[in-house]
Amino acid sequence: MIGKIGYTTSQTTIVFIVVALVCAFIPAFFVEDAEAISLWDTCLLKISPKCALDIIGVVFENGNITDACCHDLVQEGKVCHDTLIKYIAYRPLLVSHKTQYLKKCADLWAYCV
Numbered sequence: 695m696i697g698k699i700g701y702t703t704s705q706t707t708i709v710f711i712v713v714a715l716v717c718a719f720i721p722a723f724f725v726e727d728a729e730a731i732s733l734w735d736t737c738l739l740k741i742s743p744k745c746a747l748d749i750i751g752v753v754f755e756n757g758n759i760t761d762a763c764c765h766d767l768v769q770e771g772k773v774c775h776d777t778l779i780k781y782i783a784y785r786p787l788l789v790s791h792k793t794q795y796l797k798k799c800a801d802l803w804a805y806c807v
Contacts, residue, residue: 737774741766753779753798754788764806775803 741749745766751757759767767775776799782788783795 737770737778740770740774749775749779749802750782752802753795754782759802759806767802767806772803775799 738746742763745759745763748757748759748763749767752759779795779799783792783799788795
């Protein structure tokens with residue numbers, strides 16, 4: 695079960711900024727072909743920015759997720775959820791903890807469904 699440990703908005707903002715910078719300046723390792731990039735673009739349209747930050751906070755920190763964001767996550771779909779988290783987790787600065795992040799990704803999905 696996902697813990698209910700609180701986190702500050704500034705921590706989430708910092709993580710989001712770091713992830714955004716990493717994604718912007720370092721080529722993807724996981725998402726390589728046009729089909730995967732298209733899936734990435736499609737997935738980003740299915741979830742609100744606030745819920746995306748909450749999901750990142752849960753997987754890459756110890757954040758919380760609301761029922762509404764769980765609903766959005768399930769609507770987004772497992773393939774999208776897994777693709778987006780793997781895309782971030784396989785970045786050079788984060789890859790050393792990818793096993794931990796992928797487990798938290800799976801735990802979050804199980805919690806929401």
